[in-house]
Amino acid sequence: MSKKLIRLADCCMAFDGELVLDHINLYINDSEFLTLLGPSGCGKTTTLRIIGGFITPTSGEVLFDDVRMNDIPPNLRKVNTVFQRYALFPHLNVFENVAFGLRIPKTVEEGGRKRKVRVPEAEIRQRVLEMLEVVSLKGFDQRRISELSGGQQQRVAIARALVNRPKVLLLDEPLGALDLRLRKDMQSELKRIQQQLGITFIYVTHDQEEALAMSDTVVVMDQGRIQQIGTPEDIYNEPKNAFVADFIGESNILDGIMHEDFVVEFFNRKFKCLDKGFAPMEPVDVVIRPEDIDIVPAEKGALRGTVTSVTFKGVHYDTIVDFKGFKWLIQTTDYHSEGETIGIVLNPDDIHIMRKSQYSGMFGDYSSYSEEYDDLEDVSLLEEEEGGDEE
Amino acid sequence: MKSKRALFAVPYVGWLALFVVAPIVMVVIYAFSTAGGGFTLENFARMGTYATVFTRSFWLALLATLICLLIGYPVAYFISREGPRFQRVAMMLVMLPMWMNFLLRTYSWMSILENTGLLNRLFQSIGLIGLVNRIFGTSYDYFPMINTQGAVVLGMVYNYLPFMILPIYSVIEKMDGSLLEAARDLGANGAGVFRKVILPLSLPGVLSGVTMVFVPAVSTFAISRLLGGGTQMMLGDLIEQQFLGGAYNPHLGAAISLVMMVIVVVCMTVMNHFGEGEEQAVML
Numbered sequence: 058m059s060k061k062l063i064r065l066a067d068c069c070m071a072f073d074g075e076l077v078l079d080h081i082n083l084y085i086n087d088s089e090f091l092t093l094l095g096p097s098g099c100g101k102t103t104t105l106r107i108i109g110g111f112i113t114p115t116s117g118e119v120l121f122d123d124v125r126m127n128d129i130p131p132n133l134r135k136v137n138t139v140f141q142r143y144a145l146f147p148h149l150n151v152f153e154n155v156a157f158g159l160r161i162p163k164t165v166e167e168g169g170r171k172r173k174v175r176v177p178e179a180e181i182r183q184r185v186l187e188m189l190e191v192v193s194l195k196g197f198d199q200r201r202i203s204e205l206s207g208g209q210q211q212r213v214a215i216a217r218a219l220v221n222r223p224k225v226l227l228l229d230e231p232l233g234a235l236d237l238r239l240r241k242d243m244q245s246e247l248k249r250i251q252q253q254l255g256i257t258f259i260y261v262t263h264d265q266e267e268a269l270a271m272s273d274t275v276v277v278m279d280q281g282r283i284q285q286i287g288t289p290e291d292i293y294n295e296p297k298n299a300f301v302a303d304f305i306g307e308s309n310i311l312d313g314i315m316h317e318d319f320v321v322e323f324f325n326r327k328f329k330c331l332d333k334g335f336a337p338m339e340p341v342d343v344v345i346r347p348e349d350i351d352i353v354p355a356e357k358g359a360l361r362g363t364v365t366s367v368t369f370k371g372v373h374y375d376t377i378v379d380f381k382g383f384k385w386l387i388q389t390t391d392y393h394s395e396g397e398t399i400g401i402v403l404n405p406d407d408i409h410i411m412r413k414s415q416y417s418g419m420f421g422d423y424s425s426y427s428e429e430y431d432d433l434e435d436v437s438l439l440e441e442e443e444g445g446d447e448e
Numbered sequence: 449m450k451s452k453r454a455l456f457a458v459p460y461v462g463w464l465a466l467f468v469v470a471p472i473v474m475v476v477i478y479a480f481s482t483a484g485g486g487f488t489l490e491n492f493a494r495m496g497t498y499a500t501v502f503t504r505s506f507w508l509a510l511l512a513t514l515i516c517l518l519i520g521y522p523v524a525y526f527i528s529r530e531g532p533r534f535q536r537v538a539m540m541l542v543m544l545p546m547w548m549n550f551l552l553r554t555y556s557w558m559s560i561l562e563n564t565g566l567l568n569r570l571f572q573s574i575g576l577i578g579l580v581n582r583i584f585g586t587s588y589d590y591f592p593m594i595n596t597q598g599a600v601v602l603g604m605v606y607n608y609l610p611f612m613i614l615p616i617y618s619v620i621e622k623m624d625g626s627l628l629e630a631a632r633d634l635g636a637n638g639a640g641v642f643r644k645v646i647l648p649l650s651l652p653g654v655l656s657g658v659t660m661v662f663v664p665a666v667s668t669f670a671i672s673r674l675l676g677g678g679t680q681m682m683l684g685d686l687i688e689q690q691f692l693g694g695a696y697n698p699h700l701g702a703a704i705s706l707v708m709m710v711i712v713v714v715c716m717t718v719m720n721h722f723g724e725g726e727e728q729a730v731m732l
Binding site for chain 1: 624626629633634637640644649
C-alpha cells in the first residue's frame with residue numbers, strides 16, 4: 058500500500074506562456090484510489106494528461122517507479138485512460154473495442170534481441186469476455202457502439218482500458234455525462250472494480266461528493282496548485298485553507314484571532330477550540346460546518362441571530378441566520394421560521410482554525426446563498442469548456 | 449405546419465422533374481427508338497463497334513482515379529494535421545486552379561506538353577534529351593508527350609484532384625482527436641493509429657472522393673480531344689460526335705449515354721458495397 062508508483066516532481070506546465078500547473082509535487086501509491094478534485098481550470102485534467110503522456114511538462118519530472126518518463130509516448134507507458142467522452146472507436150463493435158489494445162504486438166527484449174509478441178487469439182477472446190463480465194456487459198460483445206446507452210459506453214471504455222492490465226488507470230471525469238442515478242451506481246461499481254482488480258486509479262472530477270465517496274486520497278487543486286492532500290475525512294474535517302473548506306461541503310468561514318492555544322476569538326467573544334500552534338494574537342480563518350451548529354432558545358445561546366431564510370432540503374432545513382450582518386448557514390432538522398431570533402451553541406470540536414491564505418475573505422458568508430447554489434449547478438457547463446481548451 | 453413546410457420543397461421538386469427526370473426519360477426513349485420513332489434495339493447492337501472506346505474510357509478513368517487517390521490521400525492527411533491557418537491557406541491553394549476556366553487550364557497543358565512546348569524546350573536547354581539519346585541510343589528531337597494516353601491521364605488528374613482531396617480532408621479533419629489519443633493510449637504507435645483508426649474512419653471520404661473523380665473522368669470529352677489529339681477518343685467525345693459532330697445520330701448517342709450510366713451506377717453500387725464490406729471486415 059505504501060509503494061510509490063508514480064511521482065510528479067516539481068512539475069510546471071505552461072500553455073502559450075500561461076502557467077497552468079505551478080510546481081506540482083505529488084506521489085501516487087500502489088493500489089490507491091486517488092482523486093484530483095477542483096473547479097474548472099484548476100489543472101487537474103492537465104495533471105492527468107501529463108501522467109498519461111499526452112503532454113510533456115514544461116519543467117519538472119514525471120517518474121514511474123523512479124524512472125524518468127517525461128519523453129516516453131503514451132503507447133509505451135503502463136497506464137491506460139478512460140476518456141471524458143469515452144472515445145470509443147465507432148467503426149469497431151464492443152468486442153473489437155475492448156480487444157484493441159490486446160491486438161497490438163508488444164516489443165520485448167530477449168537476450169539483447171528485440172522480438173514482437175502477439176497475444177494469441179484464444180487468450181484475447183477469453184480476456185475480453187472476462188472483462189466484459191467484470192463491467193457487467195456480458196453478452197454485449199457483438200453490439201455496435203452506436204447501439205449502446207451512455208452508461209454502457211462508459212463501461213466499454215473502462216473494460217477497454219482495464220483489459221490491458223495497466224498498473225494505473227486514469228479516469229478523466231468518466232461519469233460527467235451520466236445522469237444522477239446512473240452516476241451513483243457507477244461510483245460504487247468503479248470502487249468495486251478497483252478493489253477487485255487491485256489497480257491504482259487516478260480519478261479526475263469537479264464533484265466533491267464523488268471524490269469523498271470513492272477515494273483513498275483526495276488532492277484538492279485550484280489555480281494550478283495543490284491546495285491539500287489527504288484522506289476524505291482529513292480534507293473535510295481539517296481543511297487547510299478557506300478554498301478547501303468552501304469547495305468541500307458547506308462551511309461558514311469567519312475572521313478570528315487566536316489568543317493562545319485552544320482559545321479563539323470571533324464576534325468579540327472567546328471560544329474554546331482544539332487547535333494549537335499559532336502565534337499569540339495571530340489572525341486566522343475559523344470554519345464552522347453548518348451541520349455542527351446546535352440551535353437553542355435565544356437566551357441560552359452563546360451567539361444570537363435572526364433567521365432570514367429557510368429552505369426545506371428533505372433530510373434537513375437549510376436555515377440562514379444573520380449574526381450582526383454576517384450570514385451563516387445552519388443545517389438542522391428542527392424548523393425555525395423566518396424572523397425568529399435564535400441562539401446557537403458551539404462545542405470546541407465544532408470549531409476548526411485555519412491559517413490565513415490568499416483565499417481568506419473570499420468565501421464563507423451566505424449573504425448571496427441562492428446565487429451560490431446556481432453557480433454550483435453551472436460547474437458542469439464550465440467543465441465542458443475546460444476540456445475543449447486543453448485539447 | 450408540416451404541409452406548409454413542404455411548400456418550400458416545391459421549387460426543387462419542380463427543378464428535379466424538369467431537368468433531371470425528364471432528360472433521363474428522354475435519353476431512354478431516344479435510345480430505344482429509330483429516327484422514324486419506332487422501337488428498336490439496333491442502337492445497342494451497333495455499340496460493339498465502339499468497344500475499344502468503352503474500355504479505353506473506363507481504363508483511363510480508373511487510372512486517373514487511382515493516381516488521384518495516391519496523390520490526394522497523403523496531401524489531405526498532411527494538410528489536416530497542420531494548424532488551422534496552414535489548413536486554410538493549403539485548402540485555398542488546392543482549390544485555386546478550379547477558379548480558372550477549365551478549357552484555359554487544359555490549353556495551358558497543351559502548350560506545356562507540346563513537341564516544341566515549354567517542357568521540351570526546358571529539357572533541350574538543360575541537355576536532357578541529348579543525354580537520353582546518348583544513353584539509350586535513340587534519336588529524339590523532343591519527347592513525345594502530347595497526344596498520348598499519359599497526357600490525357602495527366603489532364604484528368606490535374607483537373608479532378610481537388611475533388612479527391614476535399615472529401616478526404618474534411619473527413620480526417622473532423623475526426624475526433626480523442627480517438628487518436630485513445631489508440632495511442634492503448635499501445636498503438638503512429639503507424640498503428642493510422643492503420644487501425646484513421647484509415648478505416650476516413651473510408652467514407654475516400655469513397656466519395658473516388659466517386660467524384662471517377663464519374664466525371666469516365667465521361668470527360670474536352671481533355672481527351674485537346675491532350676490526346678483525337679488519338680485517344682473517349683466516351684464523352686463519342687457521344688459529343690453523335691449530337692454535334694459529323695456522325696450525327698442522337699439515338700446512338702442516347703444509347704451510349706444510357707449504357708455508360710448503367711455501368712457507372714453498377715460500379716458505384718459495387719464499390720459502396722465493397723466499402724461497407726470493408727468496414728464489416730474490420731469489425732469482425
